[in-house]
Amino acid sequence: MSASVQQLALVDCNNFYVSCERVFRPDLRHTPVVVLSNNDGCVVSRSNEAKALGVKMGQPWFQAQDLAEAHGILALSSNYALYADMSNRVMQILSAFSPRQEVYSIDECFVDLTGMPEPKAIGLQIRERVNAWTGIPVCVGIGPSKTLAKLANHIAKKHPRSPGVFNYNALTPAQQTKLLAQIAASEVWGVGRRLTAQLQAQGIHSVQDLRNAHTPTLRSAFGVVMEKTQRELQGTACMDLEEAPSAKKQIIASRSFGQPVQALPVLQDAVSSFVANACSKLRAQNSQAALIQVFLQTNRFRKDQPQYSPCLAVPLPQATNDSLVLNRWAAALAERMYRPDYLYKKAGVMLSDITPAGQHQTDWLEPTAPTQTPLMHALDQLNQRYGRGTVKVSGQGAYSAWQMKQERKSPNYTTDWQNLPCV
DNA sequence: TCTCCGATTAGAC
């Protein structure tokens, strides 16, 4: 008896951010809608109608302005509180279908259906239940590896007669070959724009070409990652399901400003807000950092203006996750780099050299600090209960000149009583 | 020559 093939399902929400908005705005069900990135900069989610009109993923919104006006495309600022909450509901529902689940991103989840009868029927049930309980449409792809589950999901989404679920494992070898020959290699997970071009130059156009390519040649030209991808396409799982999210090795908090900023105190205010943000992520995973970096940036799209993008780091005498301590370092770094004659458009804070909290590289000369001050703990609790930004480190939020543009945000329907829609 | 490390590249979403 041969070992049975893994039945791995990838559940992917359709046009996720737009779908979240539509749950609370059913009137938008048939109008073209897009959701914009932070600062209302780029298009990050599109309804099918918007896609059909030619709005591109990642397109700067101002470039789509004419098209938008001509066709009445509605643009919304991103509402992450809403999307995170809807995502949690979806993932919660999926967890009932299998003991093994990997939340891969805000709108995608791998669910291990190995050993269960009728995986396709389960896929259909997943689709139905998620839609009934949350209003979010999803597609399900099933395959023997993550890469093939992803590809199967793509087929479930794109195939005209698809019921929204596609099981690659149900195909005969001949059907697999025929199908993969019809799909462009660029659809494969891990094959982006650059690699697509390089593969083409080697005569590799379809997924089948890639699956069939001479392995040592592929390996020497493209490295280990591509070899893994090829093996996954051949049906051998090389990537494990990661059920628990692993601790971040690097944490970045940064933002483009709503308008150019010139004054140091405003920059420092922004930076202190980024420190607060990064530190709360750090504490949430129970870690500490031993290196902090701050960077400033002028607007790189303004070729007519002088450019300056400094970045400065300090190794800390002692690893910490204390916002107050890190904020003092960050403010000093910002001051060191600051030059008054520039218009800054973006800044950020980076924490690295991350270790579990409490693991001390003790220094004989430095007194050891407690791993988590009661003050920081209280701050996290309050901000968690009453919303981010309820309690702030002094300096943070004193100036609002840098705040991002968010002119089209929908209400926080699910996370703020004040915003409950009246039925 | 080897090893280490920071910078760069590529990708995902």
Add this chain to the structure above:
DNA sequence: CTAACGGTCTAATCGGAGA
């Protein structure tokens, strides 16, 4: 009227510095 272009994260690989 003009200007308007995201944020985080990882792993592999490259290229130079130093041992």
